[in-house]
Each structure stands twice: as C-alpha cells, then as structure tokens.
Amino acid sequence: MATDKEPTAEPIAEPELEQVRSEPARPRPWSASLLIGVLCTLLGFALAVQLRTVDSDQGLTGARQEDLVRILADLQSRQDRLRSEISEQQDLLEQLGSxxxxxxxxxxxxxxxxxxxxxxxxxxxxxxxxxxxTIRDPDSDVDSAILLDAVQELRGAGAETMQVAGVRIGVSTALVGGAGEIRIDGVAVEAPYVIIAIGDSQTLSVAMQIPGGVEDKVIQAGGSIDVVSADQVVVDALRPLEEPEYAEPAPDPDD
Amino acid sequence: MKGIRTGPVIPILGLAVGIAAGVLVDPSVPLSLQPYLPIAVVAALDAVFGGIRARLDGIFDAKVFVVSFISNVVIAALIVFLGDQLGVGAQLSTAVIVVLGIRIFGNAAAIRRHLIRA
Known part of the structure; x- marks a missing residue:
C-alpha cells in the first residue's frame, strides 16, 4: 500500500520526506486535481451507498456464509423456544376452559x-x-306399630318422601305410643291419619294391599283405609335439619 | 500548503457531490460486491486521511495520493477476496479494518497536532 507517508511516523521524519518529495509540492496540473476530485466523488458515493445499505434492513445480503449460518441457528432456536411457549400457553388455555x-x-x-x-x-x-x-280409627285401636308398618311398607315400595298426619318422615323419625295416643317425633297426632307419600303410586298402593299388610291390620283393628293415587301430591310438612354435633365429614380417601 | 493553487475545494466538492449522488440515486449494491464495499470505503478513507496529513506536512503529491488511493482500495478488496476464498473472510476483513483503523488514528493524530498543536 503506497501511501503518502508510512503510517504513524512522527513529524521528526518530516524534513527528510520533504527533501525526498520536494518537487511535487509545486502547483499541481489540472488533471491531477480532476482525478483527486473524481476519487473523492467515488469515495463519497460509496460511503453514502454503504451507509444506505447498512441502514436499510438488507444487512443480511452482505453477510458471510458462516455469519448467516449462526444467525439462522439463533433464529431457529428462538423459534423453537417460542413454539414450545405457544403450546404451553395453549395447554393452559385449554385447561382453564375445561x-x-x-x-x-x-x-x-x-x-x-x-x-x-x-x-x-x-x-x-x-x-x-x-x-x-287416609286411615280412620273409630275404635281407637290403631297403634303406632300399624303406622310404622305403613311407613316401612311405603319406604320398601320406593316412596321417596312422605308425611304422616302432617309430620314429615325422615331418617330418624320415631313413631311411639299406643292406640289413641300416638306421637310422631314427639308430636301428638289424632285419627284420622292422613299419609301422603311420593313415589310410583301403582307400587305403593300394591304395597298397602299385601295380605297381612297394613290394610288388613287396620281392618282388624276396626278401622278403615282409603288409598287414593294421584298424579300430583304435595308433601309440604318440613323437618328441621339436625346439625350433627359430633360427626364431621371425613376426608375423601380418593383425594 | 505552499504553492497549492486549487486548495481543498475540489476534493471537498467531489465528496459532497458523491454523497449527494449516493443518497439521491440509492443504487442497490451488487451481491458479489457487498462484502468489499465497506472495506473499500475504509481503505479510501485511510488514503484520504493520509493525503490530508501529507498536505498539512507540505509534502502532498497528487500522483502519490491517486496511486495510494487506488492501491489501498484494490489491495484491501483483494485481501478480503482472498480471505473469502480461503474461508477466513470474516477474520481477514476484521484484520484489514483493524490495520486501516490504526493508520487512520495515526494520521488523525498527526493532523490534530498540525491543526491545534496538541
């Protein structure tokens, strides 16, 4: 590279160089100025073009193969990362939806x-x-055992809920007392006893009529029984819910 | 500076015209030339700085400037081309840029000493 000077020489070398090349310091010929101008124009042009090239996003077109390979690998790993992120997010979305x-x-x-x-x-x-x-008891001979039988038979026949003489029957209902002084859950009830039961009316009425069953016992006791089935009966007597005092829900063994 | 008639007008004018042309025309650089253009620009800049220094030293020679300008550009491009052929293009262009950068710094330091005496 022939330059005007060998690179970083200190100005000490100046006199010597001046001596060597003293004659070019004379006025330059016109053509030399022109050439210098052309070269400077070229430099400016190349400079501007290069700046434009780097500036506009075409920086990749000038990149070398190994650089391109590295950039490609970077982009691919980034793509992989983003892909897995997408699938994670989609899983999460599905989970949340379901x-x-x-x-x-x-x-x-x-x-x-x-x-x-x-x-x-x-x-x-x-x-x-x-x-x-409806169980009528003119002789006061129907006792709690007969009503209990009736309740058991109705339950056995699939009655889902029922009330007896205005008292709702629950799991802990007690029917006690002799004929004429029957108490259901502590409430004294009097004849006629009206039992309302919800269930398949066909099955329930058959259950009342089985030989030696409720109907027979009521008749033996001198009473009478009417069984009326209907498409719509209402059991509207309520029982207070007993809060368990000692029992607590045990943890589900499946959990 | 002594005896130079034209002064720095022509080079500066040329530079301005070239930059303006490059901005206005905005040509796309051919793909095969793209690795060499930045190297060529830096090499030419080195020649220009050398020329400025020589001028301040009073030893400017138009012929030397022109020859150094062209040979700088050509040799720099050749080195990079050779590097590309050998598979070390990236490293060699870095080397060329480093060398030219050192020279530009040296010339700039000399110019600075001339201009502000420090």
Missing amino acids: GEDSAAAAVEEARRQAEALAILNGTIAAEGPGLTI
Whole structure:
C-alpha cells in the first residue's frame, strides 16, 4: 500500500520526506486535481451507498456464509423456544376452559345432590305422583306399630318422601305410643291419619294391599283405609335439619 | 500548503457531490460486491486521511495520493477476496479494518497536532 507517508511516523521524519518529495509540492496540473476530485466523488458515493445499505434492513445480503449460518441457528432456536411457549400457553388455555366447564358441572351436580338430600331429609317441600292414604280409627285401636308398618311398607315400595298426619318422615323419625295416643317425633297426632307419600303410586298402593299388610291390620283393628293415587301430591310438612354435633365429614380417601 | 493553487475545494466538492449522488440515486449494491464495499470505503478513507496529513506536512503529491488511493482500495478488496476464498473472510476483513483503523488514528493524530498543536 503506497501511501503518502508510512503510517504513524512522527513529524521528526518530516524534513527528510520533504527533501525526498520536494518537487511535487509545486502547483499541481489540472488533471491531477480532476482525478483527486473524481476519487473523492467515488469515495463519497460509496460511503453514502454503504451507509444506505447498512441502514436499510438488507444487512443480511452482505453477510458471510458462516455469519448467516449462526444467525439462522439463533433464529431457529428462538423459534423453537417460542413454539414450545405457544403450546404451553395453549395447554393452559385449554385447561382453564375445561376447568370452567367442569366447575359449572360440579356446581350443578352439587345443587342436584343438595336437592335430593333435602327431599330425603324433609327440609324442603316436595311434589310428584303418589298416594294419599287416609286411615280412620273409630275404635281407637290403631297403634303406632300399624303406622310404622305403613311407613316401612311405603319406604320398601320406593316412596321417596312422605308425611304422616302432617309430620314429615325422615331418617330418624320415631313413631311411639299406643292406640289413641300416638306421637310422631314427639308430636301428638289424632285419627284420622292422613299419609301422603311420593313415589310410583301403582307400587305403593300394591304395597298397602299385601295380605297381612297394613290394610288388613287396620281392618282388624276396626278401622278403615282409603288409598287414593294421584298424579300430583304435595308433601309440604318440613323437618328441621339436625346439625350433627359430633360427626364431621371425613376426608375423601380418593383425594 | 505552499504553492497549492486549487486548495481543498475540489476534493471537498467531489465528496459532497458523491454523497449527494449516493443518497439521491440509492443504487442497490451488487451481491458479489457487498462484502468489499465497506472495506473499500475504509481503505479510501485511510488514503484520504493520509493525503490530508501529507498536505498539512507540505509534502502532498497528487500522483502519490491517486496511486495510494487506488492501491489501498484494490489491495484491501483483494485481501478480503482472498480471505473469502480461503474461508477466513470474516477474520481477514476484521484484520484489514483493524490495520486501516490504526493508520487512520495515526494520521488523525498527526493532523490534530498540525491543526491545534496538541
């Protein structure tokens, strides 16, 4: 590279160089100035073009193969990372969506269970097809055992809930007392005893009529029994819900 | 400076005209030339700084400037081309840029000493 000077020489070398090349310091010929101007024009042009090239996003076109390979590898690993992130997020989205659905389904299920339990426990009124049974006892010979039989038979025949003489029958209902002084859950009841039961009325009425069953016993006791089936009977007597004092829900072994 | 009639007008004018042309025309650099253009620009800048220094030293020679300008550009491009052929283009262009950068710094230091005596 022939330059005007050898690179970083200190100005000490100046006199010597001046001596060597003293004659070019004379006025330059016109053509030399022109050439210098052309070269400077070229430099400016190349400079501007290069700046433009770097500036506009075409920096990759001038890149070398190994650089391009490295850039490509970078981009690919970045793409992989982003892809896995996308699939993670999609999984999460699906989970959240289905979680919402299953939460709603669980709430619905819980509500239905609560209703079923409330009907069984007698804390809410219930209606449906069933029987209205009226037991008359003119001789005061129908005792609690006969009513208990009636309740057992109705339960056995699939009655879902019932009330006897205005008292709702629950799991802990007690029928006590002799003829004429029957108490159901401590409430004194008097004849005629009206039993309202919800269930399949056909099955229930058959259960009342079995030989040696409720109907026979009532007649033996000198009473009479009317069984009326209907598409719609209402059991509207309520039982207070007894809060368990000692028992607590045990943790679900499945959890 | 002594005895130079034309002064720095022509080079500066040329530079301005070239930059303006480059900005206005905005040509796309051919793909095969793209690795060499930045190297060529830096080599030419080195020659220009050398020329400025020589001028301040009073030993400017138009012929030397022209020859150094062209040979700088050509040799720099050749080195990079050779590097590309050998598979070390990136490293060799870095080397060329470093060398030319050192020279530009040296010339710039000399110019600075001339202009502000420090």
